[in-house]
Amino acid sequence: MESGKANLVEKSKKSYRVKRPSQTGFSSPATHYTEPRIDLNDALINNPSSTFYVRVIDDSFSEFQILKDDVLIIDKSLTPKQNQLAVITKEGAFEITRIDKDSKEEIQLWGVITYIIKSTL
């Protein structure tokens, strides 16, 4: 890292700045309308420093429509709300549960599942 910049918050590389036309003939009529391409991080990751990914290795959690090879996006910073899916730890192992605020059972929260990435192929 460059000296003096070490502690600045890292900014996204995305740029909304108008690009200088690079066409060799007519300059592009779209010059002032270009935008950065969609980036999944914008939509799926709210808190990068508390977001973790977990891969599901079997169909143990099919009751939640979570199947083998799915990737869970988990945000540890969130406090789960009723009916949200969460990864918890139980007797030293990871589990998935649907949050039920009425339940008397105490849970050890690891993180709230915000998205499930599935391949359809």
Add this chain to the structure above:
Amino acid sequence: MIALVDCNSFYASCEQVFRPDLQNKPVVVLSNNDGCVIAANKEAKALTHIPMFEPVFKIKEVLKANNVTCFSSNYTLYADMSQRVMDTLREFSPNVEEYSIDESFVDLSHYSISELDAIANEIKDRVHKNTGIPVGVGIAKTKSLSKMANKFAKKVAENNGVYVVENEEKRIAMLKYFSLKDIWGIGRQHKTRVEKTGAKSAYDFTKVPLAWVRKEMTVVGERLWRELNNFPCHEMTIKVDKKKGIGTAKSFGYKLEDYGLIEEATSYYVAEVADLLRQQNSAASYLEVFLHTNSFSNTDKQYRNKIVITLDIPTNSTIKLTQEALKGLQKIYKPGYRYKKVGVQLLGLVPDTDIQTNLFYQPKKSESSKLTTVIDELNSKFGKNCVKLATVGNREKQWALIKEHRSPRFTTQWNELLTIGKSKS
């Protein structure tokens, strides 16, 4: 006011985030090459017969008997977890000084004194919740006091990992608790001298006349004295100074006789240090290469040597540095020995903008910075060593560090993600 936030047994805590089965269990982390214990969590430390920095082979039985889980160091994971902790701290202040991989000074001058207790607890809770890493928080007017407050927060159970030096009473109570040897930045020599004045606690030290401190302990001691007396001398540092020398040396996983393998390892290390050199926009004037056998071995013939090469002009080209390093290596290598370690060191670092060229020196095309820039860009885009010099080779497994118990790089590699499921993987 400044907070010192320090992660509790950081390396072990990183491992435990991804291993709920190890909660409240003893965990140790081993040095490069699994040589000795470099970190232990609270539970492992409680087993007093696990000495730190003791070679692992000497305590293997003890570790096993006590069911201690051992990890090879996974610095990739620790660096990312560290970044997460630091980023969370930046939610509290724009001014965060990363002091080391597991501790940071956080400028909290924008809060009023009465808020600080709540803020300290909030920092502790939020970092733990968001990252899984437990931290202690010490807050005081000076860096030296906040460092001490952090220690006090952890040492005294009723402090619950948080201590705010918000008034004189709390400052004095803390200073009286610690003895001279607990003061951050006081060396053994100075400690002995201070003891002669009759001082025993850190508090006594703050009562030693300043004139005496200045005379006996120089300006360093004076600053410390002032800081402990609540007068700040050390500002928050945000700028990282450029390194004056850059080097790397790692033991081989196995003892090596083959020159080819040692050459590959050397090339690999040169590429690593040259990259750091370019990142800080410096160039090296000298290059040192050293090589030695395992001095702990009673059976191996012993040999060690080093060579310092003066470069024609300062350079940061991996190609040029590799060529010179390998020439040097050839000169110091002697066949017939079982080598344990090779290292390279770049010295005489100067800014790369004012490289004084030698009148008779024409840099070769292969040393051009354009080529190097392209290689750097490819490697930063597609992964370390995606493009490398052929001298690095691809037999890394035959010389690289042994990391038998390394955990997956859960947060940086798609194919090493944490897994969940009931069938054991």
